[in-house]
Amino acid sequence: MKYVDEFRDPELGRALSGEILSLVEPGRHYKVMEVCGGHTHSIYKYGVDDLLPDNVELVHGPGCPVCVIPMGRVDDGISIAENDGVIFTCFGDMMRVPGSRGSLLEAKASGADVRMVYSPLDALRIAKSNPDRPVVFFAIGFETTAPSTALTLKRARAEGVENFSCMCNHVTIVPPLRALLESPDLRLDGFIGPGHVATVVGARPFEFIPADYGKPVVISGFEPLDLLQSVQMIMRQLAGGRCEVENQYTRVVPYEGNLRALEVMSEVFELRPHFEWRGLGFISHSALRLSDAYAELDAERRFDVPGVRVADPKACQCGEVLKGVIKPWECKVFGTACTPERPIGTCMVSPEGACAAFYNYGRYAREREVV
Amino acid sequence: MNGPACDHGDGCITCGDTAIPLTVRKVDVERGLALCVDDGGQSESVQTELVGSVTPGDSLLVHAGTALQRLGP
Numbered sequence: 001m002k003y004v005d006e007f008r009d010p011e012l013g014r015a016l017s018g019e020i021l022s023l024v025e026p027g028r029h030y031k032v033m034e035v036c037g038g039h040t041h042s043i044y045k046y047g048v049d050d051l052l053p054d055n056v057e058l059v060h061g062p063g064c065p066v067c068v069i070p071m072g073r074v075d076d077g078i079s080i081a082e083n084d085g086v087i088f089t090c091f092g093d094m095m096r097v098p099g100s101r102g103s104l105l106e107a108k109a110s111g112a113d114v115r116m117v118y119s120p121l122d123a124l125r126i127a128k129s130n131p132d133r134p135v136v137f138f139a140i141g142f143e144t145t146a147p148s149t150a151l152t153l154k155r156a157r158a159e160g161v162e163n164f165s166c167m168c169n170h171v172t173i174v175p176p177l178r179a180l181l182e183s184p185d186l187r188l189d190g191f192i193g194p195g196h197v198a199t200v201v202g203a204r205p206f207e208f209i210p211a212d213y214g215k216p217v218v219i220s221g222f223e224p225l226d227l228l229q230s231v232q233m234i235m236r237q238l239a240g241g242r243c244e245v246e247n248q249y250t251r252v253v254p255y256e257g258n259l260r261a262l263e264v265m266s267e268v269f270e271l272r273p274h275f276e277w278r279g280l281g282f283i284s285h286s287a288l289r290l291s292d293a294y295a296e297l298d299a300e301r302r303f304d305v306p307g308v309r310v311a312d313p314k315a316c317q318c319g320e321v322l323k324g325v326i327k328p329w330e331c332k333v334f335g336t337a338c339t340p341e342r343p344i345g346t347c348m349v350s351p352e353g354a355c356a357a358f359y360n361y362g363r364y365a366r367e368r369e370v371v
Numbered sequence: 372m373n374g375p376a377c378d379h380g381d382g383c384i385t386c387g388d389t390a391i392p393l394t395v396r397k398v399d400v401e402r403g404l405a406l407c408v409d410d411g412g413q414s415e416s417v418q419t420e421l422v423g424s425v426t427p428g429d430s431l432l433v434h435a436g437t438a439l440q441r442l443g444p
Contacts, residue, residue, distance in 0.1 A: 118436065119436025144435075151437055152418070258422075261421045
C-alpha cells in the first residue's frame, strides 16, 4: 500500500536500529516521550521498543484524546443523553469511558439513544434525517479533530440544521506538555512530536520545548520506520549537543501547519479558562469551547449539565501513566480489575491508551521475559 | 455510515488521532465534499475545505471525515 509499505521495510529498520545503537552513550539512560496515543499504539503493535538499545526508554505521553476525558464530563454527556428525545452521538471508544454512573454504552443499554459515529459529519447527517429530535455530538480530540468539528458546525449553520448541537471537549496539546515539563517527578531527554496534530498546528508551537527547556523535539509519522527514524534524529541531536524542533514527517506536515484549519478553528472556538484533564488535574487554557458567535450550536448552553467534578477512582493510576511516571503494568489494577473489557481507567479504554496498547500487544513479550 | 468502522482490535482511527490516506473518486464542489476510497475499496464522504479544490485521483490525508492535507505530487 502506498505511503505504508515503504515505511515498514525490515532491512531499513535494522539499519536504523544499528545507527541508534551507535549514537547512544553506554551507561546513560535516555527517556524519550512519545506524546501521541497513535504513536504509543504503533510502538506496541510493531514492537518498536524492542528494536531500541536497552538504555533508551520510550515514555508514553498524554496524547490519547479519550484517556484525558475526566469522569465529570462523561456524567455531563450522559445527563444530556437522558433528555427526552435526544439522540446523543460520539466516537466509538468514547462510549466505553466510565463516568461515575457508568459509561455512555451503559446509558444506551438503559434506554438512552446513544449512537456511534465515525465523524462529526455523520452526526450532522443523523440530525438532518431526524429533524424533530435534538441531536448532540460529543466532540473529543486534539487539534487534529477540532477542525472537522468546526467545519461541521459551520455546515450545520449554513444548511440551517437547527436541531444539531455540540458538547465540546476538544483539548490542545501544548499546555499539558508544558505542565509535564514543569513536573518535578519526570526527567525526559526528548520528545517524539505528534504528527497529525502538527499537520494542523505545524511545528512552530513546539519550539518552546527546545527554547525554554533545552529538549529536542522530532515531529514523527506513525509507521514503524517513522518512529525509529525519529528516535535516531533525537539521538543525533543529543549526541551533537543540539536541541531544536525537527520534522521527520515532512511528507505530511508543513512547518506552518494548515492555516485554513487554524482560521476555521479560531472562528468557531475559543479557549476555555481552564479544563480538567484525567489524571493531570485542571490546566489553564488547555481546551476549547464554542465561541459566542456559535452559542446556538452549543449543547452546554442548550441543555442543563450538572458540571460536577468527580474524583478518579482511588485504585486507578491513569494520572501517573499519562505523565509517564509509571509503566502500565506497574498500576495496581492493570490486567486484573482493569481490562479492556471492563476498564476502570481511561488508559485501558482506547487502544491508543498506554494500558490497552500494552495489554493488547506488549504483555506477552513481558511475560516471556519474566518466565 | 459507510466509512471504516471503529475497530477495537486495531484501534479506533478517529479517537486515536490517526489519519489515513484516501483517494478522491468524485467531487461535489457546491457542497465542499468529495467521495473518497481507501486501498480496500471502502468509501466515505470527506469535507475538503481545508485543502482547496480537489480532483478525482488526488490523494488526501483524512481524519474524522475531513481532509487535513494533500499527499504526494
